[in-house]
Structures are given as structure tokens and as C-alpha cells.
Amino acid sequence: MPSLTTPFRQLHNNAQPLLLPNAWDAGSARLFESVGASAIATSSAGVTWALGYPDGWQLPVDEAIGIAAKIVRVLKVPLSVDFENGYSDSALAVAENVKQLIDLGVAGINLEDGRDAPSQLAAKIEAIKNATAKMGGDIFVNARCDVFLANLVDKSKLLEETLSRGTLYSQAGADGFFVPGINRPDDIKAIVSGVPLPLNAMAWPGLAPAADLGALGVRRLSAGSGIPQVLWGQAEKLARAFLETGRSEPMSEGAMSYAQLQGLFAGR
Secondary structure (H helix, E strand, C coil), rough: CCCEEEEEEEHCCCCCCCCHEEECCCHHHHHHHHHCCCCEEEEEEHHHHHHCCCCCEEEEECHHHHHHHHHHHCCCCEEEEEECCCCCCCCHHHHHHHHHHHHHHCCCCEEEECCCCCCHHHHHHHHHHHHHHCCCCCCCEEEEEEEHCCCCHHHHHHHHHHHHHHHHHHCCCCCECCCCCCHHHHHHHHHHHHHHEEEECCCCCCCCCCCHHHHCEEEEECCCHHHHHHHHHHHHHHHHHHHHHHHHHHHHHHCCCHHHHHHHHCCC
């Protein structure tokens, strides 16, 4: 399958952020592509919930790779996979896992540090870049830094620690820097000027609109788990109401038609 990594990489060079609605299965990915998404990213939380696991490095790697294969099959735009921690503490094992995604035609990944030492993520990035060079492949590695998201250090040191990690991940060969949880313009500007990688923000309470973020230097904006969380909430309400009342009418309110949904997958 031809690589879409180069066009995906180019989507990070525009003045306006690349907007990524995060999908959780092949159906949601194809739906988001159909309404104009220029690339699709997955939500690890959305994927794990859909497959019956809790989020947070609990998904078996074969299932993570399997869902990527299903999504790639229905898309024509680039796919970036939220690959959590790579599903191993071993840098070499993570690189082998990522090689399977490259073989599928995946254009990019998110790889996160979580509560691991930053050096561990850096080693994984280096191993991926070495492995892909040897196989003649390419993949956009978006290094996710969880300092703000998980409050990994004292509040007064959040920015300093994020900048330190961003520098380390850049030196290891990362292609992008993802900092979920940032929403203050001053923090965003400091990270843009202090880390030589395209900055990825995540939809977050208090975060400025995409046009304003672009002016601050943000090059990518992810919906995160927001869309699946909203839909799970609506599904719970529908199911609860149906069990309580047995009424049919709510099942068609605001629904896409059967023909529309069938049409999304014709010829895929």
C-alpha cells in the first residue's frame, strides 16, 4: 500500500491547524472522512471502549493493530493511530509493533510518555526511527507529553518540564509534539517558541478556537475522546428511555438514514 506519510506530514505546515476528529472504528473513521476531514486520527479511549477495554495501556497490541487495519481499508485520507505507549516497555518491541502499522499503510502515530521516565519515550522514538530507516519506510511520530494532562509535576513547573521533554523528544527524532491539557495562550506560545516541532493541542475547556490557535503557532488540533464520549452519553439516554418507555419514535430522531450509511461503504 502506498505511504501517505508525506502528504500527512505536509498537513502540519499550514497556518491553520490540521483538525483531526478522532475516530474509534472503521465506521466512524469513514463518516468523518465523508464530511471533509483531510486526515483521520484515532482516540485510544474511544477504541478501547468500543472493544470492551478500559483506556490506559490495557488493549492487547494485536487488537490495536487489527483495528488500524480495518480503518485503513475504508479510508483514502491518511490515518494516524493513537498507539498509547507502544504496548511495551521495550523500545525494540515497540519499534517492531510500529513496523506492522507501517506495513498496513498507517501514516502516523501518537506515542505517549504517561508516568514513564521521559528517557523511555525518547528511546522508543529513536528505535522506531532506526527501524523505519532500515526497512525504507516512514511514519510521523507525534510525541505525546502528559505533563499538563496528568499534572505530573508541581503546577509551577508544568511548563518548564514540558519544554524539557519536548526538547528531548525532538532530539530523539519525533516529528510532532502533542501536549493535551494546555489551554493558556502564554503556555502555548512558550512551547511553540521553545520546541522545534509542530505543536498539537487537544480540545479542552477554555481552549481558544482553531483560528486563534493557528495565530499562536498551533499546527494540529485533536478532538480527543470528546466525540465518542458525547455519543456514548446519547446512547445511554436512548437505551435508558427505550427500556423505560418502549417508545419507538426516539430511534429515528436526528438519525442518519439507512441509505446514507450504506452509501458510506459502497465500493470500499
